[in-house]
Amino acid sequence: xxxxxxxxxxxxxxxxxxxxxxxxxxxxxxxxxxxxxxxxxxxxxxxxxxxxxxxxxxxxxxxxxxxxxxxxxxxxxxxxxxxxxxxxxxxxxxxxxxxxxxxxxxxxxxxxxxxxxxxxxxxxxxxxxxxxxxxxxxxxxxxxxxxxxxxxxxxxxxxxxxxxxxxxxxxxxxxxxxxxxxxxxxxxxxxxxxxxxxxxxxxxxxxxxxxxxxxxxxxxxxxxxxxxxxxxxxxxxxxxxxxxxxxxxxxxxxxxxxxxxxxxxxxxxxxxxxxxxxxxxxxxxxxxxxxxxxxxxxxxxxxxxxxxxxxxxxxxxxxxxxxxxxxxxxxxxxxxxxxxxxxxxxxxxxxxxxxxxxxxxxxxxxxxxxxxxxxxxxxxxxxxxxxxxxxxxxxxxxxxxxxxxxxxxxxxxxxxxxxxxxxxxxxxxxxxxxxxxxxxxxxxxxxxxxxxxxxxxxxxxxxxxxxxxxxxxxxxxxxxxxxxxxxxxxxxxxxxxxxxxxxxxxxxxxxxxxxxxxxxxxxxxxxxxxxxxxxxx
Numbered sequence: 001x002x003x004x005x006x007x008x009x010x011x012x013x014x015x016x017x018x019x020x021x022x023x024x025x026x027x028x029x030x031x032x033x034x035x036x037x038x039x040x041x042x043x044x045x046x047x048x049x050x051x052x053x054x055x056x057x058x059x060x061x062x063x064x065x066x067x068x069x070x071x072x073x074x075x076x077x078x079x080x081x082x083x084x085x086x087x088x089x090x091x092x093x094x095x096x097x098x099x100x101x102x103x104x105x106x107x108x109x110x111x112x113x114x115x116x117x118x119x120x121x122x123x124x125x126x127x128x129x130x131x132x133x134x135x136x137x138x139x140x141x142x143x144x145x146x147x148x149x150x151x152x153x154x155x156x157x158x159x160x161x162x163x164x165x166x167x168x169x170x171x172x173x174x175x176x177x178x179x180x181x182x183x184x185x186x187x188x189x190x191x192x193x194x195x196x197x198x199x200x201x202x203x204x205x206x207x208x209x210x211x212x213x214x215x216x217x218x219x220x221x222x223x224x225x226x227x228x229x230x231x232x233x234x235x236x237x238x239x240x241x242x243x244x245x246x247x248x249x250x251x252x253x254x255x256x257x258x259x260x261x262x263x264x265x266x267x268x269x270x271x272x273x274x275x276x277x278x279x280x281x282x283x284x285x286x287x288x289x290x291x292x293x294x295x296x297x298x299x300x301x302x303x304x305x306x307x308x309x310x311x312x313x314x315x316x317x318x319x320x321x322x323x324x325x326x327x328x329x330x331x332x333x334x335x336x337x338x339x340x341x342x343x344x345x346x347x348x349x350x351x352x353x354x355x356x357x358x359x360x361x362x363x364x365x366x367x368x369x370x371x372x373x374x375x376x377x378x379x380x381x382x383x384x385x386x387x388x389x390x391x392x393x394x395x396x397x398x399x400x401x402x403x404x405x406x407x408x409x410x411x412x413x414x415x416x417x418x419x420x421x422x423x424x425x426x427x428x429x430x431x432x433x434x435x436x437x438x439x440x441x442x443x444x445x446x447x448x449x450x451x452x453x454x455x456x457x458x459x460x461x462x463x464x465x466x467x468x469x470x471x472x473x474x475x476x477x478x479x480x481x482x483x484x485x486x487x488x489x490x491x492x493x494x495x496x497x498x499x500x501x502x503x504x505x506x507x508x509x510x511x512x513x514x515x516x517x518x519x520x521x522x523x524x525x526x527x528x529x530x531x532x533x534x535x536x537x
Contacts, residue, residue: 043427048419058112058423060092060101085408085518089113089437099421102432111430112420117444119420120433121472123412124479130162131482134411134430138267138274138282142289150293156333157485158341171326172334172485175319182488183384184315188230189493190382193500195240196223200505202242204532211510214527221254221347227493228342232335233303234318253295257343259288265520296336338486345406346490348523350497352404353397355514356451358507358530363453367392368502372537378503387495395453397494401476403451408436408522410478435475436522444473505532 092100098116111134114120135158143155157168175181199219204210222239229235237250244251263285267274274282303320314322319338323331357364370392375382410433418425425431440448445455446463455464477484484490501507508531517525 043416045417046419048422049417049424052419052422052424055101055424055426055429058099058101059096060113061103083518084515085522086436086440086516089115089434093434093437097421099423111432112425113432113434114420115434115437116421117438117470117473120435120438120475121470122418122420123414123431123433124410124472126414126416126418127412127480127482128415129481130166130415131480132161132413132415133482134413135159135161136264136268137272138285139264142286146286147290147293150297151333152329154329154333156337157330158337166481168330169481169485171330172323175322176485177488179384179488181315182492183387185231186382186384186387186492186496188234189227189496190500192223192226192230192240193497195226196220196497197500197504199240199242200501200532201534204505204534210532212528212530212532214529216530217347217351217524217528218254220350220528221258221343222251223350223497224343224345224347224493225250225254225257225339227346228338228489229299231489232319232338233299234320235299235303237299249295253292254343256288256292256295257340260285260292260340261344261520263288268520292340293336296339300332300335338489342486342490344521345486346493348406348521349397349401349404349490350494351524351528352516353400353494353498354501354507354530355509355524355528356400356403357396357502358509359513360451361506361508363396363451364502364507367396367453367498368506368535371499371503375499375503382496382499390495390499391457392453393495393498394491395456396498397491398456398474399451399453402439402445402455402474403448404516404522404524405436405439405474405476406521406523407476407478407484408518409434410475433475435473438470438472439474439476441473444469504535506535507532 092113093115098114098119100113100115102111102113114123140155140159143151143159157165157172160168196219200212203212203216203219206213219240226237226239229237237253238244238248239250239254263281266281267285270281273279300320303318304324308317308321314325320331320335323334357367370390374386374389380386412431412433414425414427414429414431417427420431438444442448452464454460455466455469461467472479477487477490510531511526511529514528515525516523519525
């Protein structure tokens with residue numbers, strides 16, 4: 001069992017050392033998770049290498065002086081700003097071209113931004129058996145150094161590369177990446193979706209305009225956490241219960257996870273001074289993550305304390321118990337990672353979808369018509385067979401994630417020399433694949449600004465048909481072996497929530513157009529003040 005991971009172990013070691021983050025440990029850690037690149041493969045140079053321009057000729061923003069960098073970053077230090085990332089990236093492409101280098105700033109490594117879909121495909125198809133991608137260094141350091149007493153010698157799938165990463169995916173994929181397994185959690189997820197609908201009904205009665213409150217997006221984050229909790233731990237946190245106090249651990253957990261993403265965002269865009277000394281932001285990050293882990297580990301301990309009858313079929317077990325039969329360390333870290341990473345991403349995505357449907361009533365009506373046909377009664381059972389018939393529902397999700405993908409770029413570290421856009425890209429280069437620009441470009445999608453779920457229907461065969469689009473133009477969940485491990489869970493959560501919401505309400509939008517921005521993840525940046533009207537059928 002996990003007795004050595006008990007929550008009291010975390011609380012006992014919550015003091016942050018003033019020297020956490022200093023050089024040597026960071027260097028050895030980097031060597032550990034990039035060891036795949038150190039292999040001597042003796043590969044030949046790719047076609048066109050000799051005629052390609054050298055890496056040093058790649059255009060882009062040149063390094064600034066330390067003073068200039070600090071002045072440029074002052075507006076975001078201590079105050080969070082949402083960045084209009086799509087406009088910024090498109091402007092950079094227009095100024096520099098399809099291959100752009102972002103030079104090192106105060107210790108941060110270079111990254112090459114790739115905008116051309118053929119180059120994106122080239123990178124992804126040449127990522128090898130064990131694709132390497134950028135990992136959040138401070139997150140790795142927290143688990144492998146600061147809280148090594150909790151995570152021992154294994155920091156989870158988010159902290160490993162190469163063969164170590166592949167071994168973890170081999171354990172996790174049969175459970176998290178198979179539709180048949182995922183659908184076994186359908187009835188429990190449906191219950192969480194019903195809770196969200198009831199809260200929307202409650203909020204609509206609080207004002208004569210039947211509008212959702214300014215902080216309604218927070219309800220979507222609570223729904224996301226509850227959904228993951230019910231699958232991962234068979235636990236109901238109570239986040240959506242309106243009678244649960246705001247200062248309760250479950251509701252504080254939602255805020256803490258969102259704060260962690262804010263901290264990671266600021267850490268990523270500012271000089272990595274935390275490697276030299278414990279900055280105030282670093283201390284906030286550690287304290288916040290300590291709280292998150294204490295709550296989740298307590299829930300894990302409680303789940304493991306309950307006796308499990310050996311006669312219970314595996315499909316009725318939580319993910320914690322199913323993975324625990326294969327590898328206890330993987331089960332422990334995977335549940336923590338699911339609860340942290342499954343909140344902001346899925347919550348943001350549902351918020352975008354609801355906005356697009358409210359803004360496009362004809363698309364919303366078409367979706368409702370499909371749902372009513374397959375599920376004529378409000379209490380009709382949702383089964384895997386019925387879900388399979390809801391093709392327009394899946395198209396709505398695909399179209400929303402095309403326009404507003406929460407993960408708007410993909411990262412890779414090249415494992416071999418490549419030629420991209422006529423430039424030499426050496427092995428070991430950090431590459432950022434700017435998929436949000438390709439998915440919002442008229443090069444690949446007709447009228448890309450329009451919300452057109454019909455693009456994704458197999459029967460669509462006109463100028464909007466996805467059959468004419470490069471499959472690498474829209475990658476909201478990534479590609480290949482490192483595709484988002486929570487993709488199937490996220491899609492099922494979204495499908496069930498949308499069925500329940502659209503089956504219950506007509507949504508409308510009575511405000512100026514929503515603004516979308518990035519704060520580590522991409523999504524709506526204004527209050528989601530939807531107007532809802534009860535569906536009587």
